[in-house]
Amino acid sequence: MRLPCLSLLALASCLVACASEPLIAETPCPPAPKSVAPAAALPKAETNAPPVVEVRLAPTRDGASGAVAIDVSMRFSAPPVEFGETRPLVFRLDxxxxxxxxxxxxxxxxxxxxxxxxxxxDKDTTALPGWRAERRARGPVTVTYTRKIASTAGARPSALSATAGGFLGLGRAFLLVPETTEPHVMRVRWDVAGLGPGARAASSFGLGDVECIGPLTMIGDATFTAGIFDRMTVEKLLLQEGRGAVVTLTSLGRGAFDMFDVGAWASRAFLSVQPLTEAPLGHFELFLRSSGAAGGRFDLDIAGTGVIAVADEGRTFGWPEKRDLAWAMARLNLGLTVEAERWFDEGFVTYLAVDALRRAELVAPADLAGELDVRATRYFSSRRAHPDDLGMLFAAELDARLRAKSDGKRSLADVIRVITPKPGPHETGEQARVTVAALREAIGKELGAEGETRFAAVLVKGGAAPDVPGDAFGPCLTRVKKKVPQHDLGFDPASVAEKKVRGLSPKSAAAKAGLVEGDRITAADLGDGTIEKPVEVEVDRGGKLTKVRYLPRGENVDAFSFALAPKAPASCGAPRAR
Structure with a gap:
């Protein structure tokens, strides 16, 4: 039997190898013995054997500049079937x-x-630039080239980047993969001598050289890294429910966080979000690199069935990092999007992740209260600007309504399971697309016509505000009333394009800061739509440039938030330890 990429067989072998260290084992799963490698399952006499692509990667580092280049060799045993007798090979590179x-x-x-x-x-805006063969390819095809990599400070985490004397990034950024869905046997071989002593290589498929079978898109969606890195696996198994989780962490260069702290928490968090779907993923992989700079940055991108993250040096593994990782875990396990709406993909999914953490005692009530206060304040100050906050609050309302009506037997997660296409999330990390109408209808089946009407009022028409019950987040938190200043720019936003201030409100923060009706605008930063980031407008008054800076806060509106309950149980303390 050939092994698929990230197969259950590979996962089972990992669990067996790690059995002596059920909680944490550093690099516990060595490469599979040669006797069980997929290559042994490819007898020459097999006429329907899939084509083979052999990838050889030899990264090198310039000691003076720190730049990294990868010498790549890709040998295809045969051109993909899509190119047949007429189409030339086309390779894409992201x-x-x-x-x-x-x-x-x-x-x-x-x-x-x-x-x-x-x-x-030109008609396909999603097509990536690449290279095309000038004639039809015949027989085995070998492509060789060098992919140069620069340091990409400030780029997205998944961007191919040279860092810490090595590199980290997605395969599609440096592998010239043909446009094909035909399954291939993929063999990846590494030569990391050019990165110096102690260098190793890893990918989403495992540590070092790997062999697997699947569509070539999998190798493009996989994460690859080489250099000096720490790698560990944390295994958790809930025997009573028959579910298990393997979490692998790979940190390139000087780690931003303590690997054991991250691993212990992440394994519990990954288990906590698995009940959200009937077909949970059994493996979660986090690739982490340091930005090389001090600051407050922590960003992540979902990549395949895992995550690539970048963190500034000096950060601690605190609530923001935990929230974002839990969101990614929940998103991957759910495996769907509701028409790419932010109120679902970021709002509903964040609520489901945070609620799972709360029920597993993996978030401190004080952190949860702070998160809810920030989101409620941001939403009520500017309802249209933050659909993710709207989604999180309304998801909490829906979940509370569903649990109350069913005496705790049904939840929002149950509704989402109903609309999730079977058999569940894809092994490649693809997101199935579900319509807003399907979600609305599923809510209606649980809560009746009133539920559908409420759904439309909050999310479709957008006029009504969420109304989260006071006990929606358990006994540790309670709902409180508060006044929130409404986001108010103070003048017509179209003034920026017209280069002239008009529609200035005399009592606004803009007017109090010195902005004048008719001022000629030379530059403007209108902030991020929140009441926390200042607005800065530069105006020209008779040849003299003047900067006007203020917080865009208007009149107070009635709102609600959540805070620690005055008579909370003694258990409402720190989150559960490892």
Whole structure:
């Protein structure tokens, strides 16, 4: 039997290898013995054997500049079937400029195979630029090239980046993968000698050299890293429910966080979100790199069935990092999006993740109260600007209504399970698309016509505000009334495009800060739609430039938030330890 990428067999072997260390084991799962490698399952006599792609990666580092380059060799046993007898091979590369690829060459059974730059179809805005063969390929095809990588400070976490003397990024950023869905046997081989002593390599498929089978899109969606890194696996198994979780952490360079703290918490958190779906993922992988700078940044991107994160040095593994990781775990386990609406993808999913953490005692009530206060304040100050806050609050209302009506037997997670396409989340991390109408109808089946009407009023028409019951977040928190200043720019936003202040409110913060009706605008930063970030407008008054800076706060409106309950149980203290 051939092993699929990230297969259950590989997971089972990992659990067996880790059995002596059920909580934490550092690098506990060595590469599979040669005797069980997929290559042994490819007898020459098998006529329906899938094609093979052999990938060899040899990263090197320039000691003076710190830049990294990857020498890549990809050998395809046969051209993908989609290209048949007429279409030339087309290779795509995400985020690469032509100058990032050096010494590109290709050969097939007939000799040299010229590749020319292909910018994609003008009608297809999703097509990535790449290279196209000038003639049809025949027989085995070998492509070689060097992918140069620069340090990308400030870029998204998943962007291919040279850091800490190594590199980290997605396969599609440096592997020229043909446009095909045909399953391939994929063999990845590493040579990390060019990165110096102690360097290792890893990917979403495992540590070092790997072999697996699946569509080539999997190798493009996989995360790859090489250099000096720490790697550990945490195993958790709930025997009474038959569920288990393996969490793998790989930290390139000097780690931003303590690996054991992250691993112990992440394993519990991953288990806590698994009941959200009928087909939970059994493995979660976190690739982490330091930004190399001091500050408050922590960002993450979902990549395949795991996460790539970047953190500034000096940060601690606190509530914001835990919340974001739990959101990613929940999103991956759910495996769906509701028409890419932020109120669901970020709002509903964040609520489900945070509620799972609360029920598993993995979040301190004080942290939860602070999170809810920030979101409620942000929402009531500017309802239209933050659909994620709207979604989180309304998800809490719906969940409370569903639990109350069913005496605790039904929840929002149950409703989402009903609309989730079977068999559940894809192993590639793809998100199934569900319509807003389907979610609304499912809510209506549980809460009746009143539930559907309420759903439409809050999320579709957008006029009504969420109304979260006071006990929605358990006995540790209680709902409180508060006044929130409404976001008020103080003048017509169209003034910026017109380069002239108009519609200025005399009693606004803008007027009190010195802005004048008719001022000629030379530059403007209107903030982020919250009442916390200042607005800055530069105006020209008779040749003299003046900057006007103020917080865009208007009149107070009635709102609610959550705080620690005055008579909370003694158990409402710190979250559960490891």
């Amino acid at each position: 985020g690469a400029r032509a100058e990032d690829v050096d010494e590109l060459a290709a050969r097939d059974a007939e000799g040299s195979l010229a590749l020319v730059r292909d910018e994609g179809d």
